[in-house]
Amino acid sequence: MTRSEPDAVPVLALEGVSKSFGAVRALRDVSLRLYAGEAHALAGENGAGKSTLIKTLAGVHRPDTGTVLLDGRPVVLHGPADARDAGVAVIYQEPTLFPDLSVAENVFMGRQPRRSLGRVDHRAARTAAAALFARLGVDLDPQQPARGLSIADQQLVEIAKALSSDARVLIMDEPTAALTGSEVARLFGVVRTLREQGAAVLFISHRLEEIFRLCQRVTTLRDGALVASDLLGDPQGRRAPESGGSGASGGSGSTGGSGGSGGSDRPAGSGGAAGPADAADGAGAPGGRGLTEDDLVRRMVGRDLDELYPKQDTPIGEVALDVRQLTREGVFTDVSFTVRHGEIVGLAGLVGAGRSEVARAVFGVDRWDAGSVHVDGRPLTNGAPSIAMAAGLALVPEDRRAQGLVMGMSIERNVNLTALTGLGGTVRGGLMDRRAERSRALDWAVRLQVKYAALADAVGTLSGGNQQKVVLAKWLATTPKVLIVDEPTRGIDVGTKAEVHRLLSRLAADGVAVLMISSDLPEVLGMADRVLVMHEGRLTAEIPRAGATEESVMAAATGRGTTGRAA
Amino acid sequence: MADSSPKRAARRAGALRWDGVVGVLLLVLLLLSFGFVDGFGNALNLSFLIGNTLPIALIALPMTLLVVAGEIDLSVASTAGLSGAVMGALWNAGMAIETIIPICLLLGVVCGLVNGLLVTRLGLPSLAVTIGTLAAYRGIAQIVLGSNAVTDFPAPYLDFAAGRIGSTFVPYAFLPxxxxxxxAVVVLHATPFGRSLFAVGANEEAARFAGIRVRRHKLWLFTATGLMSALTGVFWALHYASARYDNATGLELSVVAAVLLGGIDFDGGRGTLGGAVAGVFLLGGLQNAMSLLNVSAQSQTVVTGVLLVISVLGPRVARQIAARPVALPVPPAPQTSPGPSERDR
Incomplete structure (x- = not known):
C-alpha cells in the first residue's frame, strides 16, 4: 500500500476552482488533491457541488477561475476527450456500454487493436481484455455481449476500459448505489487492487460506512464550498487508545454509525478519533488523527441534524392507504403495507430496490400484476392515475424535470395540471375558468412561498427548490388524503429542505397520510413514524420510530437481515 | 411580485410571438398583393384562393392539435383520397349521395382509429405508422376506383363546393x-382537453403523472384527424368535380408545412390555432400571388421550400428574442450520472 506523503505531487488537483451557472454558484474556491495510491472520498449533501466538481475533473466543465493541475502542471481540459487522454476516467452509477457489442469491443471502443488494412484485430482485443480482467481479479468473459450484464459487471467493464487507456485517476460517482452487498465487496476489492497498482481514486457515495471502509482521505463540500479535507479515522471514534476527543462523537443517535462492516483500509497508525470538528478544519490534517463518522456528518450538514426534521407528534387515525400483496413481475413482489391518517411512513432502500416503482404502481402510472390498493377503503383501478386522484391520492414523483413538471409551461399552468380532470374547480361548463386557475395557482404559490417573478413565467426558470415547491403546490392543491412523496428534497437547498419537512409535518397534523420515499436516511429517521425498508423488490423490514437507526435501516436495505425479520 | 395580469404575461413571455409574426406576414402579403399584383384583389380570384386553400385549412385544424400533442399524421392526404375514391365508386354503384357522404366520413373515422390504435396501443412512432398508412390507404383507394374519374356528382353539391356567395369573395364552403x-379554437385553447394536449406534447411523462389520460387523448386526436381528412376528401371531389384515387396527393406536406409555418412546434407543446390558420393562408396566398405574377412552378416550389426552413427557424429565433430580457438560468448540474443510459422512463 503506497501511502501518499503530504508533500508528494498530486496526480490530479484542483486549485481554487470556482464555477457558476447563471446565478447559481456551484463551486466556490474549491481545492482538491488526488494522490497516487490513495482512495479519496468526496462527501457532501445533494447540491453541495460534488457533480460539478467531478465534471470539472472530467473535462465536462471548465472552471471560471482556478486551475486544474496534472502532475503539478496546470492544464486546460477542453472536453472529456482531453481528460481521458490525460488519464482521468469516470465511472458513473449507471454505465453507458453498447449493449449489442461484446465486452471486449466495449473495453476497446474507439481504440481497437488493428491488423493490416485497418481491420479490427478481435483476437488481440479478446486477449487484452482477458488480461485486464485478470489484473482486476474478476471473472468476465470478453466475448459475451454487454447486454445482460449486471450493473456491477458493467461497472467492471467500464473500469477495464479505463485501465486499457492507462487511466491513472479513477473517479467513481456513486458506483455502489445500485449494487448488492457482495457486489460492493467485489468492487472494493478491485479498487484496492488498483490503488496498490498506483492509481488515484476519487470515490463518491452517500453511504458513510463505505467511505470509511474504502478511503483514506475525505474532502467535504457544502453549498459549493470546501469545508475540509481530512484523513479518515475510525467511524465510531472508539478505537483510539490515546484519544481525548472520542466523547464528542458518541452522542447523536439519529446519525449513529454503521460500522462493523470490516475491511478498513486505514493503516493502524491513523486510526483515531478526531477532536471537535473545527479542530481539524485545515486541509490535510496530519496523520495520526482522523475523522469520525459524526464529524463527517457535521461537516456535510454544517449544523446539528436534530433541528432539521420537525415531525410533530400527532394522533394517528384510521388506515388511509392500504396496499395488499402488490406485485409487478420482475420489479417488486408481494408488497403489503398501510399508511394511516396523520402518519408519516418512510420508505427506505437502495436505489433500484423498487421503492419508486411501488409508488408508481400504487398511483396507477404503471400497472400491477397482482394485489390491490385501497384508499379509505375504496379499491383503486389498476393503471388509472385519474381514478387514484379522484380517490384522494397524490404522488410527488421522483424526477422533477421528467415527471413532475412541464418545464416550458408557466407556473400557473403547471399548478393547474392536476385540475384538468375537473377536481380543482378550474373547469366550469366544460371550459377552463382562467380566473379560477389564476387564483388557485396564486393561492398555492403563496402558501408554499414559491419565489417567482410572474405566474406566467416558465417553471423552468425557477431554482430547483422553487420548482419542487411548484410540484408540491400542484399536488397539495388537490387536497389529497394520501400523499406519496418520492425523494421530496433531492437536489434542493437546505433551507427549502427544512420548509418541505415542516410542510409534510403540518400535512400529517392535518390528517393527511404521508408516504415518504427517501434515500436521505437522516431525513427518513427524523420524519417517519414508521420506516418500511425495501430490498430487491421486497419489503424486508418495518421498523417503528423508536427502533429505527441508520444501522437497522441499512441492514434491511442491503438484505443483511434486521431487527424485525431475519433475511 | 405576483403581478400575473395577462398583459404583463404577454410582455414577458410573448414580446415576439411567432404566431403574431405570421399574422403580420400574412397581412403584409395581402396588402402587397392587393397593391401590386394584377388580378389579386378581385372577388373571383380571392374566392379561388380561399377555395383552393380550404382542403389544407380543414386538415390543418386537427393536425395542429395532433402536433401540439407531439404526434403527426402523414396519412391525411391518402385518407382524403380514399374517401373521394369510395365516394366515386359508391356513386357509380348508384347509391344516394346523402348515404355516401356519411359512409365516407365513417371510413375516415376508421382510418384515424387504425392510426391511433397503432400509435397508442402498440406504442409505435406516429411518423412511421402514418407513412405506412399513407401508402396503404392510397393503395386501397386505387383498388377501389382504379384509374377511373367520377365527375357526375349532383349539381347542388358541386355548386356548394365550388361556388361563392353571390358576387362576394366568400365561397359557401368557407362558412362551415x-x-x-x-x-377547434375552443377545444384547443379553452377546454381541459386542449390544455392537457400542451402538457402531453411538452412532457408526456409529466402529463401521465398528472392524471392526464394521454393515450385516450391521442386516440381521439387521430380519429378526429381521420374524420376531417375524409371530409376534406369529399370536399375535394366536389370542389374539383372529380373523384380519383390520386386526389389530394401530397397534400399532407402542405398541411404539415403550413402548420409548422404557423408556429406549431414540431416537438410538441407549443403553438396556437390562430398561427396555424395564418400559416395556411400565408402559404396559399403566396402561391396564388406567385401564379398571378407568372412565377414558374419550379420557382414557386423553391420559395415554398425556403419558407418552410424559415418556419422551423423562425419560431426558435422569435423565442430567443422574446426570452432575452429574462435571463435563462442554467439549472444546477443533476445529482447523479448523466449519459445516454438515463433511467428507464
Whole structure:
C-alpha cells in the first residue's frame, strides 16, 4: 500500500476552482488533491457541488477561475476527450456500454487493436481484455455481449476500459448505489487492487460506512464550498487508545454509525478519533488523527441534524392507504403495507430496490400484476392515475424535470395540471375558468412561498427548490388524503429542505397520510413514524420510530437481515 | 411580485410571438398583393384562393392539435383520397349521395382509429405508422376506383363546393370551415382537453403523472384527424368535380408545412390555432400571388421550400428574442450520472 506523503505531487488537483451557472454558484474556491495510491472520498449533501466538481475533473466543465493541475502542471481540459487522454476516467452509477457489442469491443471502443488494412484485430482485443480482467481479479468473459450484464459487471467493464487507456485517476460517482452487498465487496476489492497498482481514486457515495471502509482521505463540500479535507479515522471514534476527543462523537443517535462492516483500509497508525470538528478544519490534517463518522456528518450538514426534521407528534387515525400483496413481475413482489391518517411512513432502500416503482404502481402510472390498493377503503383501478386522484391520492414523483413538471409551461399552468380532470374547480361548463386557475395557482404559490417573478413565467426558470415547491403546490392543491412523496428534497437547498419537512409535518397534523420515499436516511429517521425498508423488490423490514437507526435501516436495505425479520 | 395580469404575461413571455409574426406576414402579403399584383384583389380570384386553400385549412385544424400533442399524421392526404375514391365508386354503384357522404366520413373515422390504435396501443412512432398508412390507404383507394374519374356528382353539391356567395369573395364552403375553426379554437385553447394536449406534447411523462389520460387523448386526436381528412376528401371531389384515387396527393406536406409555418412546434407543446390558420393562408396566398405574377412552378416550389426552413427557424429565433430580457438560468448540474443510459422512463 503506497501511502501518499503530504508533500508528494498530486496526480490530479484542483486549485481554487470556482464555477457558476447563471446565478447559481456551484463551486466556490474549491481545492482538491488526488494522490497516487490513495482512495479519496468526496462527501457532501445533494447540491453541495460534488457533480460539478467531478465534471470539472472530467473535462465536462471548465472552471471560471482556478486551475486544474496534472502532475503539478496546470492544464486546460477542453472536453472529456482531453481528460481521458490525460488519464482521468469516470465511472458513473449507471454505465453507458453498447449493449449489442461484446465486452471486449466495449473495453476497446474507439481504440481497437488493428491488423493490416485497418481491420479490427478481435483476437488481440479478446486477449487484452482477458488480461485486464485478470489484473482486476474478476471473472468476465470478453466475448459475451454487454447486454445482460449486471450493473456491477458493467461497472467492471467500464473500469477495464479505463485501465486499457492507462487511466491513472479513477473517479467513481456513486458506483455502489445500485449494487448488492457482495457486489460492493467485489468492487472494493478491485479498487484496492488498483490503488496498490498506483492509481488515484476519487470515490463518491452517500453511504458513510463505505467511505470509511474504502478511503483514506475525505474532502467535504457544502453549498459549493470546501469545508475540509481530512484523513479518515475510525467511524465510531472508539478505537483510539490515546484519544481525548472520542466523547464528542458518541452522542447523536439519529446519525449513529454503521460500522462493523470490516475491511478498513486505514493503516493502524491513523486510526483515531478526531477532536471537535473545527479542530481539524485545515486541509490535510496530519496523520495520526482522523475523522469520525459524526464529524463527517457535521461537516456535510454544517449544523446539528436534530433541528432539521420537525415531525410533530400527532394522533394517528384510521388506515388511509392500504396496499395488499402488490406485485409487478420482475420489479417488486408481494408488497403489503398501510399508511394511516396523520402518519408519516418512510420508505427506505437502495436505489433500484423498487421503492419508486411501488409508488408508481400504487398511483396507477404503471400497472400491477397482482394485489390491490385501497384508499379509505375504496379499491383503486389498476393503471388509472385519474381514478387514484379522484380517490384522494397524490404522488410527488421522483424526477422533477421528467415527471413532475412541464418545464416550458408557466407556473400557473403547471399548478393547474392536476385540475384538468375537473377536481380543482378550474373547469366550469366544460371550459377552463382562467380566473379560477389564476387564483388557485396564486393561492398555492403563496402558501408554499414559491419565489417567482410572474405566474406566467416558465417553471423552468425557477431554482430547483422553487420548482419542487411548484410540484408540491400542484399536488397539495388537490387536497389529497394520501400523499406519496418520492425523494421530496433531492437536489434542493437546505433551507427549502427544512420548509418541505415542516410542510409534510403540518400535512400529517392535518390528517393527511404521508408516504415518504427517501434515500436521505437522516431525513427518513427524523420524519417517519414508521420506516418500511425495501430490498430487491421486497419489503424486508418495518421498523417503528423508536427502533429505527441508520444501522437497522441499512441492514434491511442491503438484505443483511434486521431487527424485525431475519433475511 | 405576483403581478400575473395577462398583459404583463404577454410582455414577458410573448414580446415576439411567432404566431403574431405570421399574422403580420400574412397581412403584409395581402396588402402587397392587393397593391401590386394584377388580378389579386378581385372577388373571383380571392374566392379561388380561399377555395383552393380550404382542403389544407380543414386538415390543418386537427393536425395542429395532433402536433401540439407531439404526434403527426402523414396519412391525411391518402385518407382524403380514399374517401373521394369510395365516394366515386359508391356513386357509380348508384347509391344516394346523402348515404355516401356519411359512409365516407365513417371510413375516415376508421382510418384515424387504425392510426391511433397503432400509435397508442402498440406504442409505435406516429411518423412511421402514418407513412405506412399513407401508402396503404392510397393503395386501397386505387383498388377501389382504379384509374377511373367520377365527375357526375349532383349539381347542388358541386355548386356548394365550388361556388361563392353571390358576387362576394366568400365561397359557401368557407362558412362551415369557420364554424369548425371556432370549434377547434375552443377545444384547443379553452377546454381541459386542449390544455392537457400542451402538457402531453411538452412532457408526456409529466402529463401521465398528472392524471392526464394521454393515450385516450391521442386516440381521439387521430380519429378526429381521420374524420376531417375524409371530409376534406369529399370536399375535394366536389370542389374539383372529380373523384380519383390520386386526389389530394401530397397534400399532407402542405398541411404539415403550413402548420409548422404557423408556429406549431414540431416537438410538441407549443403553438396556437390562430398561427396555424395564418400559416395556411400565408402559404396559399403566396402561391396564388406567385401564379398571378407568372412565377414558374419550379420557382414557386423553391420559395415554398425556403419558407418552410424559415418556419422551423423562425419560431426558435422569435423565442430567443422574446426570452432575452429574462435571463435563462442554467439549472444546477443533476445529482447523479448523466449519459445516454438515463433511467428507464
Amino acid at each position: 370551415f369557420l364554424v369548425l375553426l371556432a370549434v
